[in-house]
Each structure stands twice: as structure tokens, then as C-alpha cells.
Amino acid sequence: MSLALDVLTILSVSTGAFFFLAGTVGLLRFPDAFSRLHALTKADNLGLGLVVLGLLFQAGGLLAALKLVGAWLLALLAGATITQLIARTARTDRSTM
Amino acid sequence: MAFDIGLAILVLGVAAWTIAARDTFAAVIGFVAYGLLLALVWVRLAAPDVALTEAALGSGLTGGLLLGASTRLARTQGSAAIDKPSAIIRRAAAVLCTLVSAGLGAIVLLLPEPAPTLAPQAAANLAATGLGNPVTAVLMAYRAIDTLLETVVLLLALVGIWSLAPDQLWGGLPGRRYPVDRDGVLTFVAQLLVPVGILVGIYIFWVGSIAPGGEFQGATILAAMWIFATMARLADSPAVSRRWLRLVLVVGPAVFFAIGLAGFAIAGGFLAYPEAHAKLLILTIEVPVTLSIAATLALLVGGPPERALR
């Protein structure tokens, strides 16, 4: 049972890490603010989500699991907001240029 | 071990980049990353209380403060190149700093074994304080005088910052008025997040007596929520002349002093607690202190009054 959980954790966290990597490459390689943001949100949503999912299998109890999910939800909310704000600023900057 | 080596190299790399970066804004971003990585190091060093403080205060609030400053100073970037020190000075500085680092490193390697420690004494006296977290016991009992003076240090820094206001703006509102949030995104998130954040801040403070956390960490989160609320224009900073604001700022150290002096009567010494009531007294101090620190930290970020009252 614990072996199965460990395998699930490894799979899930590795996939999450891949999305982080992809997101970072996108951030560095993509040409403008909007596509960079697009890349970043993947790292935030999926990457962190998968890492949290992987850790859930290792969480000792319900409270710890809830805290993990809470952290993910907060990060999602913050990420979505920041993305929105950056995009807005980028649009204003472009239109004034 | 491999993880630690990697982490140490990453910390050093980010630090070097922060020093070397041409753009100040970029350097500040580097500093925020540096702080978060240091928080990880603190976890590795089995100091979760410090990790929380580093993440919230050292990286978060300090980072926010410096980001704000660098955007306001953005227009002065060009003039910096003029005053650059000569190559000789730079080389001499590099040699000096290498020597300092090498010396410190050598001393770290030479530190005595077994290491001298106060952990046994701190643990043995923990029961007398009624606390479960030895770090909180150091801050609130064994070395309470440091903590007490530190709350005053924060207040003095605030008095210093306020005293920078031009005379005609004295008594006014600190900092700039943030621009209106047109799409309401920030407002929406703030409405959602600020209550959660306040809850988290109170929890972190409350849990500090038995687990990692405490008044400084909790107060920092509360301060961040205050700043967030003003950024989203949910609320505005109060004018610095408000009597209630002054009371909020001072109540923490005042209660700390009062209970400390009461110790002369009830426990035979300044800042001494009778064993039976130690935990209750410490909590009685911590609640107002958390409130005062939170308000002070938020106002320290806010800066001197910049808008006249009415």
C-alpha cells in the first residue's frame, strides 16, 4: 500500500516539476508579456497542483492535507490576480507607446 | 546533503546576481528570491520559527518595501554610472571582502566540538514559563528585555520616518493614495483574501506558544493584510495624528512594561512571572504586542505623511 502511494507521489511530483520546467523555459523564451504569462500560469496551476497532489499521498492526516490544498488554492488565487494585473499593465503600456 | 549543497549554491548564486544586476528593480526581485531560499535554509537548519520570520518579514515585507522604493526611484537610474568607484577601489574591496569571508569561514570550521549550547537550560526551564515552544520562551521570558526594547526600536523607527514629513503635511495620511482599481480585480481578491490572511495571522500568532510561530510572524502577516487592503483601496491608512492610532501603536510595549513592572510585586523582579500564571501573563502581553507590531510594521512600509488631512 505504502509502496503504491510512494509511486503515485513520485509520478505526480515529477510531472509537476516538468510543468514548472516548461513554464520557466517559456518565461525565458517567449517574446512578449502575454505569452510569458501564459507559460507561467501553467507552472502555477498544473505544476503546483500536481506537486500538492503528490504530497497529499504522504500527508499524515486530514488537517495536513487540508493545509496543503489551502496553500494550492491561495497560490492559484494569487497567481490569477497577478496575471490579470500584469496583463492589464502590459496592455496599457502598449497602447500608450 | 546533495540537496543542501545545491541549495547553498543557489543561495550564493542569487545573492551574487543581486549584487551584480545592473537594474535595481531586478536586483530587488533577486533579493526576494534570496529571502525565500534563505527561509528554506532555515527549515533545513531546524529553525521553523526563523523560517517563518524570514519568509514573511525578511523576504516579503522587506521585499515589498524595496520594490516600492525602486519603482519610485526608477527615473534616477541613469545618473548612477557617474559615481561608480574606480577599478582600484573595486579590486581592493574585492580583496578585503574575500579576506573577511575566508576568515569567517575558517572560524566556522574551527568552532569547538561539542558546540556550547543553552538548549538544555532552555528546555529545563520551559515548564516554568508554561510555554511549549522554546523559542517563544526565549523571546518572552528568558530574554524578554530584548523583545521589549525591540518593540520600542520599531516605534522609534516609525517616529523617525514620520518626522521626515514636510511641516505642512504633518498629521496627514501616510504614503500615496493607490490608483483606483478599474476592473475591480484587486478589490475582489482583497475582499476574499484579507479575511483569510487575518485568520492565518492570528493563527500563526496563537500557535506560537506551543509550535512554530509567534507574535512577530503573526504580526507581519497582519501587517501585510493591512497593506494589501490599502493597495486595493478597501481602506486607507489612518492619519498619523489620530489618537486611537497612537494608542494602538503604544499599547503593546505599554502593557509589556506594565506587566514587567508588576513583576516586582508579584514575582520578585522586573519581567518575572509567577510560575502559576506565567502562560496567562505572557499571552496577556502577546496579544497587544502583536497588534502594536502589526500596526507599526504596516506604517513603516507606508512611509511619512504625504497627504494633508482634508
Place this chain on the structure above:
Amino acid sequence: MPNSATAGGFLLVLAIVLPIAGALLSLVLGGRHAERVALIVMPTGVVVAVAIAATIWRTHSVLQYFVGNWDPPLGVAFRADGLSAVMIVTAALLICGIGLFARTQFPTPRGVEARASLAFWTLLLAIWGALNAVFIGGDLFNLYVALELLTFAAVPLVSLDGSAETLAAALRYLLFALLGSILYLLGAVLLYGAYGTLDIVLLSSRINAEPAAWAAISLMTAGLLAKAALYPFHLWLPPAHAGAPAPASAMLSGLVVKAPFFIVVRLWFDVMPRVPERTAAQVLGLLGAAAILFGSVVALRQARLKLLIAYSTVAQIGYLFLMFPLAIMPETGHPWNSVAWTGGILQAVSHAFAKAAMFMAAGLIAEALGHDRIAGLSGIGRALPTTVFAFGLGGLSLMGLPPSGGFVAKAMLLTAAVAEGQWWWAVVVLTGGLLAGGYVFLVLAKALADTSQPVTLRSRISQSRQTLAVAVALCAVLLGFVPLRPLELLQIGRPNTAVVDVR
């Protein structure tokens, strides 16, 4: 647990709590009451200071208090020896003098709160509390917090007038002070890592001559020198001390720079007494000598009175550090050590009074004339004779002429230098005295110059403020009447040293 506090130990707590509680109260009550709070705290604080000195004098032992009844190393100790007592009384008297003097400049406005007066009175009390915390601190980290308290109270005073120059001066001051703090902190962590305590008494029994101790003391000393503005770390001092309002300058030059010096004395004589190192002490002495010569020569070339006095502070701080090569000898108990030691401390005290009086006088002159250009001082001696008299009395002490505290201090340093065969320090002391005579007479000659037309004063200067400046200067002069031998009070709490009578 052994008796943790000596009788009267609570006085030490009061010495910190009283001024700081006053500062907090000022903030709550606001600018309309800040001055009144200060006027209540000042006499009370003097009583506490005198009580501390009297207790130490009567019991002939160190006053000690363990905060919260936690013994060191876990807890923090307050300790006051004879040296602490002298500094505490000096601070109390000077703060009172400066406070009374400042009432005209930072008056309490009617109805509304004024920025400058709220800040000044709050910070005055905070500086006092911080100084007392430094003078009785028995724990190196507690001393760090006390030093930060002092820095944060002192820096805003520099830029109270809000002009661009003083803002730049305050920022520069703060940056130097922060560098000093961090170096001090690095030293503290090395000491804790090596010896497991930061308590001064415990450290002194555990410390050995080894790399960790040397690195720690070097880092801490370097940090403190940056805060004390010893040459070559003096860059920040002249603009900051000259730019601040006169009462604040008096506090900064008279008292605030003495706090880091005091901690250097603690480190070298109390933390490290078993690890005497002559070479390092000679380096400190050399920096002191450089400060004396550089500061005095630059002071001679100043066109503005307040800057001249500020550069003179750079020079006079140098004298403080001459005591290290003279008082640290390989064989402890050398008869001349305590003479040099007493001379150094006496220099700190008499300079505090003399320099405060000179800044007060300069402030009055600047207020009366609307400027402080030395070239434009002609005739001020006739218009404000009392003020110029106060300046002259202070100058007497700086030059080291009798009767003055400066004379006794410098005579002691001189005698010790000659007796120990380190005659080069004697040359420096004498040259510094001559140069000080030069810049003091430069000012006096202008001020007393006979002019045909009487000067027109921009504002009337009240006689009471002039008298206060004279009173403070007289304290420096009165110190000249203490006998020429190590003061007994200063020796309380010191390891036994042979005492010589210089006469």
C-alpha cells in the same frame, strides 16, 4: 538560585524604563504634551542616576540585576560599575541641560501638534533610555538592541529641519551605523558559537586568546568605530552633527558617540582582560592620533562655526582611543595603566560637557546672526558676551588648559605616556592641544574683535539660555578640580590595580 539582584538593582531597571515610558507617553499624548512629559521625566531621571551612583559609592561594589530573575547565560544581566555610574550621571545632567535649553527652539504650540517638537522631545527621552541601556548592559546582544535604539533615536534628529543637506547627512549616518551594527552582530555570533554565552562576566572567564575571540573582537571593534566616527570612519559625522539643530548636535556630539566608545572599553577591558594585545592597542592608538591631527587641521580650515565644532569632535574622539595603548599592558596591574584609563574616561566626560556647551553657544550665535560664518562673527562678543564666554570655557577644556576636565584628562594621558616610555603619544596630545588652541582662538579672536559699528541681531537671545550654556561649560571646568589621580568611583568594579598619585 543565588541572590540574583544586589540591593538597589531595581534602580537600573528604572534608569531604562523611566525615559522610555516617557517617550511612549509623549507619542500617545501627542506634541502638545511631549515637552511637559520630558520636563517631568528629567528631574526624576537625575534622581535615579544620582541614586545609582550613590549606591555604588556606598556599597563599593558592582550593582547587578538579573532581568526576570533568569541568571545568565540564559537570562540577561544589567550591571553598573563605577564607570557606568559616571556615564549615567553625565548623561542625566547633560540631557537635563540640553532639554531646558531646547525649550525655546522646540516650543509646545497651542492647539495643534507640531512635527519637530513632538519628534524632538520623544527622541530626547528615547536617546536617554538607550544611553542608560548601553551603560548598564551586561549582555552583548542586549547591548546591540540598545545601540539600535540609540541609532534610531539619533538619526532622525539630524534631519529635523528637512533640508536636502541634512537628509543626505542623516542617510549617510544611518548607512555607517548599519554597517557598524552588522559587524558588531557578526562578532557576537562568533563569541556565542565559541563560548556559548554573551554575558560579559561569563565571557571574560571563558574567553581565550584564539582565532574566534580575535576575529570577534576585531569585527565588533570595527563596527563600533564606524558608529563612534573614529578616523577613518569619520566621514559621516561633520555633516550630521553640524546639520542637526543645536540641542540635537549637543546630544549627538556630547553623548551619542560616547556609547559605542563605551562598548569598546567594555570589550577590551572587561570581556578580554586576560587576552592583552599590545599591537592591536597600538593600532587603535594610531587611529586616535590620526583623528586628532586630521580633525584639528580640518577644523582650522572651516568657514562655518558648527562645522568647525563638528570637526573638533572628530579630533576629540581621537583622544579617547589614546587610552588603549597606554592602559593595556602585558603585565596587568602596571601602576600607570589606571592613570591612562582614568584619563581616557575623564576625557569622554569632560568632552561631553564642553562640546555640548560649544554647540549650544554656536546655536545661539547662529540664531542671533542668522548665519554661522566665522568670518561674520565680528562684534558678537559684545552683543552676546555670556554666549561667547560659554564657548570659551568649552574651548578651554578642548585645548587642555587648566582649570578644566580636559586639562586633567590630557595631563593624565600625557603622564602615563611619558612614564611608560611611549613618548610619541605625548607628542600627539600636545600637538592636538596646540591645534585646538588654534581653532578656538580663531573663533574667539573674530568674536571679540573690536568693530566700529554694533552688530544687528536678528532675534533676541534670552539670558537664561545663555546661562544654561555657561552652566554646562562650567561642569567641564569643575571636572578640572578633581584631584590628579585615578578617581576612586571609576575604579569600582575594576580588577585591582595599583594606584599612583601623580602629584
Place this chain on the structure above:
Amino acid sequence: MTDATLYGLCGAALVGLGLFGLIVHPQPLRKILAFNLIGGGAFLLFGVVARRGASAGLDGDPVPQALVITGLVVAFAATALAVALLLRLFQETGRATLRSDDSQP
């Protein structure tokens, strides 16, 4: 080499890096940043000392850990005051540097 020693060396290097930045950067904001970097290194040394002192069932000596918390708060206050001074200086003069001729006004 233990983890603690590794981070101790890291802290020593951070102090040097920060000190270099403090000396060579002319802009005060970069100096403030460098001061915070040194602070991070110095505090890390406290953490190393604390970690080495683990005993009596505690994972580290709580005394240096508590000192770091105090130190972090003081460092923040210092940063805030320095930033406020710098911004005011910028408002008054339109520049954010300390020129060497400031000492001779």
C-alpha cells in the same frame, strides 16, 4: 562536513558578497539591499551556531534562533527608515545618490 558547517561557509560567503556590494555600489538603495544581504549571512551564522547546539531533545539551541528573530525585525526597521530617508532626499533633490561633496556643504 555537516550540513551546519556547509551553511556556515555559505553564510561567511554571503557576508563577503554583501560587504562588496555595500562598498562598491554608489546608489543608496543598492547599499540598503547589500546591507540586507550581509544581514542574511550574519543571521545564517547564528542559525548554524543554533543547529550545532542541538541537544536536550531540541533540534537546535533556541537562544540564537530567538536572537535572529529579534535581529530580523530590527533589520527591517532599519531598512524602512533608510528607504524613507532616501525617498525624501529624492523628493527634495530629484537625485538618489550621496555625492562625495555632500560632506562639505
